[in-house]
Amino acid sequence: MTNTDEGTGGVFPTLADGVSAAPAPSSSEERLKRLRRQSLWLAAAFIVICAFSVLSWWREAREEIFWVWVVGMTVIFLINISLWRALVREDEKKAKRIRDRDQRYRQTLALLPEGVTILGEGWRIEWVNQRALEHFNITPEVVGRSFFDAVSDERLRRWLLERNFTKRFQMKTRGDRDLDVAVVAPDSRHMMIVTHDVTERRRVDDMRRDFVANVSHELRTPLTVISGFLDLENHPGALPPDVVSRHRELMLEQATRMKSLLDDLLLLSSLENRDDQNDADAEVIAMPKLLEDVVREGRALSLEHHHIDLNCEDVSLIGQADEIRSAVMNLVSNAVRYTPEGGRITVTWARRGTGAALSVTDTGIGIEAKHIPRLTERFYRVDKGRSRGTGGTGLGLAIVKHVLRRNDGRLLIESTPGKGSTFMMVFPESRIFSDQL
Structure with a gap:
C-alpha cells in the first residue's frame, strides 16, 4: 500500500483520537516545562549581571569587575548551551512521538475492515488503505491523482459534489459488490470516504426474506386444500361417499407434506444451533x-x-x-x-x-x-x-x-x-x- 508522509497532516490525524479522557501530563512534558523555566531564570540572571557590571564599570573602572563579568557570562553561556541541547532533545522526542502516533493511526486505519480514502484539496487522493483499493477496484498508483480520475461512478460523483453527507450512499461496484459509503468532511477542502462492504449482509437479508416467503407458500398450499375440503364436508350428503373418501386421502397427503416440511425445518434449526464441529456424540x-x-x-x-x-x-x-x-x-x-x-x-x-x-x-x-x-x-x-x-x-x-x-x-x-x-x-x-x- 502506498503512503505519503504528509497525506493526513493537520486535518485527519486527530480524528483517530475520538472522544477520550484528557491524557495525564507525561514526565517528558514536565521536564520540558522545567527546562523552559530554567532558561527564563538564566536570561533574567544574564540581564542582571550585565546591568550590574555596566553600572559598576561606569562608577569605578576596575579590572576585577571585568573578570567577574567575563566569568559570569561564560558560566551562563555554558549553562545555556546545556539547556539548549536539552530542549533540542526534548523537541526531537516530541516530534518522534507525533510521528509514532501518526504511524499508529495509519496502521489502525489500514487494518480496518472498512475502506478509508482521504482526499485533500481539489479531490486529490492523499491516502488510501488496502480495503478501499479493493472496494473501488483501483491500484496504489492513484495516490496523488484526482479521486474522480480513479473512480468513474457518475452517481457517486454527483453525490459527493452535492456534499449532503447526512445520509449514506449505496453503490454497486464492477465486481458486483454492494458498498455502503459514508463521508467525514471536517472542512470544505478535506474529506474522508469510508466504504463498508455489505454484500454478505444483503445476501443474508435476501435469503431471510426468501425463507419467510417460501415457508409461507409451502404451508399455505396444503392448508388451503385441507380447509377447502373441510368446508365441503360441513354439508353432509352434498358429496358422494367416494368423493369424500378421495378428499380425505388428499387431506392426509397434504398433512403429511406439512409434517415433512416441519420435520426438516426443525432438523435444520437443530443443526444450525449446534456447534459447527462437535465430537462429543461422535x-x-x-x-x-x-x-x-x-x-x-x-x-x-x-x-x-x-x-x-x-x-x-x-x-x-x-x-x-x-x-x-x-x-x-x-x-x-x-x-x-x-x-x-x-x-x-x-x-x-x-x-x-x-x-x-x-x-x-x-x-x-x-x-x-x-x-x-x-x-x-x-x-x-x-x-x-x-x-x-x-x-x-x-x-x-x-x-x-x-x-x-x-x-x-x-x-x-x-x-x-x-x-x-x-x-x-x-x-x-x-x-x-x-x-x-
Missing part, C-alpha cells in the same frame, strides 16, 4: 450397513422404477450416525425424484485420496452450472414447478451442507443437463476409522 459408523439400509429405503421410495446400485468398501466413518444417515438419504431421495423411470442411480463409498468419499450418481435431468452454487440454499429450486411436483421440501441439500459442516466434510457437485448429476460427500482422514495399529 461414534464409529459402519458405513456398509448404513448404506444398505439407505439403498433399501431408496428402492422402496422409487417403487422399483429405478435401478439403484451400491458399491461399498469396508471403511468406517467417525461422526454422528443419525445426521450422516439423514444426509445420505436426502441425496438418494433427490436422485430418485429427479431421475426418470428406468434410470440408474449408483451409491458409492470408497477411499479417496487421504480420506473417503460417498457419491450418489444418477442419470437424471441434470442441472445447469449457474444453479450449482445456490443448490444448498434453503428452498432454492432450479425449476419450481417440477420441484414441487416431485414432493420435496426444498431443504434437503441445506441439511446436507450443515451435516457435513458438523462432520468436517464438504460437498462436491458435478452435473450435465440431460445426462445426470453426481453429489459427493468428501471426508478427511481424521474422520476415517482404522482398526489397524
Whole structure:
C-alpha cells in the first residue's frame, strides 16, 4: 500500500483520537516545562549581571569587575548551551512521538475492515488503505491523482459534489459488490470516504426474506386444500361417499407434506444451533450397513422404477450416525425424484485420496452450472414447478451442507443437463476409522 508522509497532516490525524479522557501530563512534558523555566531564570540572571557590571564599570573602572563579568557570562553561556541541547532533545522526542502516533493511526486505519480514502484539496487522493483499493477496484498508483480520475461512478460523483453527507450512499461496484459509503468532511477542502462492504449482509437479508416467503407458500398450499375440503364436508350428503373418501386421502397427503416440511425445518434449526464441529456424540459408523439400509429405503421410495446400485468398501466413518444417515438419504431421495423411470442411480463409498468419499450418481435431468452454487440454499429450486411436483421440501441439500459442516466434510457437485448429476460427500482422514495399529 502506498503512503505519503504528509497525506493526513493537520486535518485527519486527530480524528483517530475520538472522544477520550484528557491524557495525564507525561514526565517528558514536565521536564520540558522545567527546562523552559530554567532558561527564563538564566536570561533574567544574564540581564542582571550585565546591568550590574555596566553600572559598576561606569562608577569605578576596575579590572576585577571585568573578570567577574567575563566569568559570569561564560558560566551562563555554558549553562545555556546545556539547556539548549536539552530542549533540542526534548523537541526531537516530541516530534518522534507525533510521528509514532501518526504511524499508529495509519496502521489502525489500514487494518480496518472498512475502506478509508482521504482526499485533500481539489479531490486529490492523499491516502488510501488496502480495503478501499479493493472496494473501488483501483491500484496504489492513484495516490496523488484526482479521486474522480480513479473512480468513474457518475452517481457517486454527483453525490459527493452535492456534499449532503447526512445520509449514506449505496453503490454497486464492477465486481458486483454492494458498498455502503459514508463521508467525514471536517472542512470544505478535506474529506474522508469510508466504504463498508455489505454484500454478505444483503445476501443474508435476501435469503431471510426468501425463507419467510417460501415457508409461507409451502404451508399455505396444503392448508388451503385441507380447509377447502373441510368446508365441503360441513354439508353432509352434498358429496358422494367416494368423493369424500378421495378428499380425505388428499387431506392426509397434504398433512403429511406439512409434517415433512416441519420435520426438516426443525432438523435444520437443530443443526444450525449446534456447534459447527462437535465430537462429543461422535461414534464409529459402519458405513456398509448404513448404506444398505439407505439403498433399501431408496428402492422402496422409487417403487422399483429405478435401478439403484451400491458399491461399498469396508471403511468406517467417525461422526454422528443419525445426521450422516439423514444426509445420505436426502441425496438418494433427490436422485430418485429427479431421475426418470428406468434410470440408474449408483451409491458409492470408497477411499479417496487421504480420506473417503460417498457419491450418489444418477442419470437424471441434470442441472445447469449457474444453479450449482445456490443448490444448498434453503428452498432454492432450479425449476419450481417440477420441484414441487416431485414432493420435496426444498431443504434437503441445506441439511446436507450443515451435516457435513458438523462432520468436517464438504460437498462436491458435478452435473450435465440431460445426462445426470453426481453429489459427493468428501471426508478427511481424521474422520476415517482404522482398526489397524
